Amino acid sequence: MSEVTVGVLGLGYVGQCVAATLADRGMRVRAVDIDEQVVAELNEGYSRFAETALLDRVARSVQSGRLTASVRAEDLTDTDVVLIAVGTPVRPDGTLDDTQLRGACTTLGQHLRPGQLVLLKSTVPPGTTRRLVRPLLEAGGLTAGTDFDLAMTPERLAEGNALADLESIPMIVGGLTPRATRAAATFWHDALGVQVIEQDSPEAAEIAKLADNWWIDLNIALANELARFCALYEVDVLDVISAANTLAKGGGTVNILLPSIGVGGSCLTKDPWMVHRSAADHGLELRTPAVGRQVNAEMPGWTARLLIDELAAAGRQVAGARIAVLGLAFKNDTGDLRSTPVQPLVAELQRAGAEVSLYDPLIDEARIKETFGVRPASSLTEAVQDAVCVAVLAYHRPFRDIDFAALPVAPSCLVLDGRAYFPKETVVRLRELGYRYRGVGR
Ligand SMILES: NC(=O)c1ccc[n+]([C@@H]2O[C@H](COP(=O)([O-])OP(=O)(O)OC[C@H]3O[C@@H](n4cnc5c(N)ncnc54)[C@H](O)[C@@H]3O)[C@@H](O)[C@H]2O)c1
Known part of the structure; x- marks a missing residue:
């Protein structure tokens, strides 16, 4: 070659x-x-x-x-x-x-x-x-x-x-x-x-690509609704998914993906709409691409309310509270801000009066300012200083070394796990350190 x-x-x-x-x-x-x-x-x-x-x-x-x-x-x-x-x-x-x-x-x-x-x-x-x-x-x-x-x-x-x-x-x-x-x-x-x-044909190849992203978005929508369902019963959705996914089905097993604060990026947010519209142009009303999109688009707002309710349960007002957001990209280990669900989530918190400090070591300051309208913190320490909540919304590799014991946060700080999927031992350790913990469906 x-x-x-x-x-x-x-x-x-x-x-x-x-x-x-x-x-x-x-x-x-x-x-x-x-x-x-x-x-x-x-x-x-x-x-x-x-x-x-x-x-x-x-x-x-x-x-x-x-x-x-x-x-x-x-x-x-x-x-x-x-x-x-x-x-x-x-x-x-x-x-x-x-x-x-x-x-x-x-x-x-x-x-x-x-x-x-x-x-x-x-x-x-x-x-x-x-x-x-x-x-x-x-x-x-x-x-x-x-x-x-x-x-x-x-x-x-x-x-x-x-x-x-x-x-x-x-x-x-x-x-x-x-x-x-x-x-x-x-x-x-x-x-x-x-x-x-x-x-x-080219059409078969075009549809196969769209089918992948239609499936992924819809599967994540299922995971997100499952997370909301589990939250009603105080059940950890990750345990449920691990258990459910052991069922042999078709050529593999049930494969429910992970819930999160929402779906972003330049592909999953548009490709299901491409499917929906192409079908509609031929007189076919497909419902699942739109349902997946709608469920996933609700997640940033749902997560913002979860965070606000958790603060309220601890006797804290969101207005005037300092909330540190770690990870602004649409998923872990990328610097891509396109259609990131972190943006509507942050906007919701700001509307509620929170003072939100942003930090993402994978994205430069100018691009963060362009998307969020505010200057990010220049270090992790600056971001979390006196925060009543540390929201980990994209869990990049550099965050894996964070020493939560050393963070200068407010007492009884809430760790909001948006996409870190901390193992149970980590959650226990966080609680021992005096943190509160809440994840999507956990
Ligand atoms: N980003 C992903 O993860 C991903 C994954 C799979 C498929 N895709 C698909 O791949 C395609 C590209 O996605 P992307 O994320 O790289 O897009 P992008 O927006 O990052 O890049 C598009 C590039 O095309 C250039 N361009 C625009 N018009 C041009 C022209 N007339 N001549 C030459 N260059 C031109 C732009 O300047 C830009 O650099 C899209 O169809 C997307 O849906 C993206």
């Missing part, structure tokens, strides 16, 4: 992870983005994304000369395979905001050469590869299936574990023609050494 040259169009989170991984595995990678700053950063060996090992991989790939970035789409003409990894957000009505995809495909179409293989990695509604991407590429003068091949090969990595995922998760491929499917399958098998799952 080392002689293969790969173009990557779109150097966001996914584009950078894929580009750096392919370069690290010996391929020459020409990466293109319209954002000059991202391109400049990458050429300096820097990645703005706080993803485990990504910075090292980018730095190594740039230093070896195997990864270069530019804003010139013509640099893609000399590549063998072009991956499209631009953003595909949805509008409030669930329809695809295709601005980035249109722009990328229009430009790429003008620079394609015969013999290339184009692979769409962005998540899209069914039919997009065939009805939007194909004609935009063909507007450049070449014909798909004859002059170049086109396939949908969706990205399924998860933030926080992205680089390991890339080299282990099977790749789904669905080409416009059987030849395109075979070429895509061969490329991914050789490039990443992963299992390849061939589908009969």
